[in-house]
Amino acid sequence: MASLAPASFGAALTAAHDASGAQHYPQGTLYVVATPIGNLADITLRALHVLQLVDTLACEDTRHTQSLLRAYGIDRPNARLLAVHQHNEAEAAQGVIARLVQGERIAYVSDAGTPGVSDPGARLVAAVRSAGLRVLPLPGASSVTTLIGAAGLVAEGGDGSAASAFVFAGFLPSKAGERDAAVQGLAQEPRAVVVLEAPHRIEALARALAVLGERRVTVGRELTKQFEEIATVPAAALPDWFAADRDRTRGEFALVLHPVAVDDGGAAEGERVLRLLLAELPVKTAVKLAAEISGAPRNALYETALRMRKDAGDD
Known part of the structure; x- marks a missing residue:
């Protein structure tokens, strides 16, 4: 303070x-x-x-x-x-x-x-x-919104529009196995994700997040304080980034995983497959199969499916 x-x-x-x-x-x-x-x-x-x-x-x-x-x-x-x-x-x-x-x-x-x-x-x-x-x-100060505002969350690919949605995950489990499982869950989330961490666990969290590869992560350390530091690096580089300067492991942390890059081809294919499946199957089943076939994000396909059903009902 x-x-x-x-x-x-x-x-x-x-x-x-x-x-x-x-x-x-x-x-x-x-x-x-x-x-x-x-x-x-x-x-x-x-x-x-x-x-x-x-x-x-x-x-x-x-x-x-x-x-x-x-x-x-x-x-x-x-x-x-x-x-x-x-x-x-x-x-x-x-x-x-x-x-x-x-x-x-x-x-x-x-x-x-x-x-x-x-x-x-x-x-x-x-x-x-x-x-x-x-x-x-x-209302007032929050590390969540403070970091979101400084991260520049823009979905790569597609039309380059800003990512308007994010998920707040808070503190991940302290036990290694449970933390790794939580990270695997976050890997399936296409939206931005905000997590918090304490200094004595930040290096363990960095190692766990490294499996996310090239997904960008913005680290906010000591936000609003004298030694505030904000940096964006690929998840795979997080352990080395912290190891490069021991001062980087000091203080309180908020981190945001940037939204998954949009693959226009995958999104278009997912929508094509979804449209075919919706003609024969319930929404949830069609979305699940379309995601597995095309690799497009399930959440995005679900929103698309609801829009398709609504449009069909308006005809």
Whole structure:
């Protein structure tokens, strides 16, 4: 996390009040607040206002959150901080619900980024919503969207249009066999895929991803921090890329597998075969066989099949 003196945010706190103070903040509501993933300046004005406003602040780590608040010049007594983390989330959620029923405003923050995205928070939100209480999200920093925005995800081949879809896989399994199996699954996914990893496992992940060969991978290391590094290399070259500089294995990581290059010939053949099969077979069966025959991506063929059926119904 970047180090900035509390006084640096005095104007920001005033701006937060001026910009957000007149908005409506209902009582009995859980506010899910995104916090910076590194650079403290990546906080929203509305987040600053809500962190000052709420009655209780639920957080993944009370000590970490207290340090964050002090960096912004926000003074909250420890008694108003409530620990809600992966080991107690289900139980702690009941305490949060009890406070909400009493009309409290409660904010939840994880250590960094958006709660519930490879961080605690999802179980808490589910429990609060199941109790019929309101959840109000405050968007902000996320390593997922940060890296997607810097990766330049353009499908190679075809018309060169940007790849609009991606899959978020989060942290892959830590055990080698399970991780390798997960990578084999990702190899069948034609869309971009975002994965996260910790420094002590990044080299093992690099070796596992190397089987993807020439598929491009963008590595985001220490995103938004002082030593941020973003590089795109073929998957097969990942182990050597990390080995070339030991500093590259330090920090927190997000990686994005670029979309599979489009093969115009394979796509055209897949559509031709699919059209023939749809005349005789159900959609799922036709898609499965067309993918096996042509090598075209199954997901793309499935969307094509639905479009063909819709067009046929409109005639």
